[in-house]
Amino acid sequence: MFSGMVNHARNMLRAIYELSRIYAALADVFSEIGVKEPMRRTSEAFTQFGATHRSMERFSIDMLKKIKPIIADLNTFLHKAVPDTQLTIKKYLDVKFEYLSYCLKVKEMDDEEYGFAMIHEPLYRVETGNYEYRLILRCRQDARMRFAKMRSDVMVKLELLDNKHVQDTVLQLQRFIDAMAAYHDQCYGVMKQAKIFPLEVDLDRTAFTYNTGIINTGEDDSDDAPQELGEELGSEMYQNSSQDSFFEELSGDMKLIDLSTVTVVSQQDSSKTAVQPATADILLLNTEEIALSPSPFGNCNSAAAVGQSNSASVLLADLLGSL
Structure with a gap:
């Protein structure tokens, strides 16, 4: 938890430094x-607003200078004091284990002497001066002295660490909070004094006109290809339907007859043309001359065409069939 708090404070200071920039x-x-800016009032307003931001930058730098020693002290407590205390405790445990080992060895040797004394048998190490027993006693005495010293050191360091954690760390965090509060109060004060809005600025008519043209990067060509193909097919079908309706309007009031039923006279008697089945208005094409004659059904005019050969009739039939 303490490590997370220190990391958060460090990240916040880094963010405040970026904010100052x-x-x-x-x-x-x-x-x-x-x-x-040519307008006097607007120029003064923008200049004052720039000075306000410079003041906030200065406040940020001053706050960072105050908080940096606090963060350094917290880092020292986290990365120096706590690991050193842990190392001291580890050494104390090793010395304690050594001292207890010598104590156990002395207890075993005493039990051995007592057992041999109970059965009234001599013990070889006792008869030879009992040097081993005296050596173990000496080692136990030295281990006891080291154990007492390490125990005293551990108690002192734990007490100092606890005092630093309870008192000094709380004091450092309080200084950190006071520095942050003073920084925000100063920034609020200078921003409150900068009452420059609303402003009158002389702008061109095209100041807020932006180029909104769509830039084709070629990424949507594959998606638009089916749609473009459908549009082309639709336009082609519309043109064909328009042509069909146009030809129907041209030939709507006509009736075609078989050319074999038409009686054609020679060129000498071209002034009179007889048509056997005159049941409707007939339109015939002639390459030489066209004679007009009244229709038996009213005011409609019929055009009779005279050809000299059957090739003209075949050509006319093909033309009418294509229409």
């Missing part, structure tokens, strides 16, 4: 606008 950049921009 942003304040500096904004101050430069507003100052430049104030210098280039």
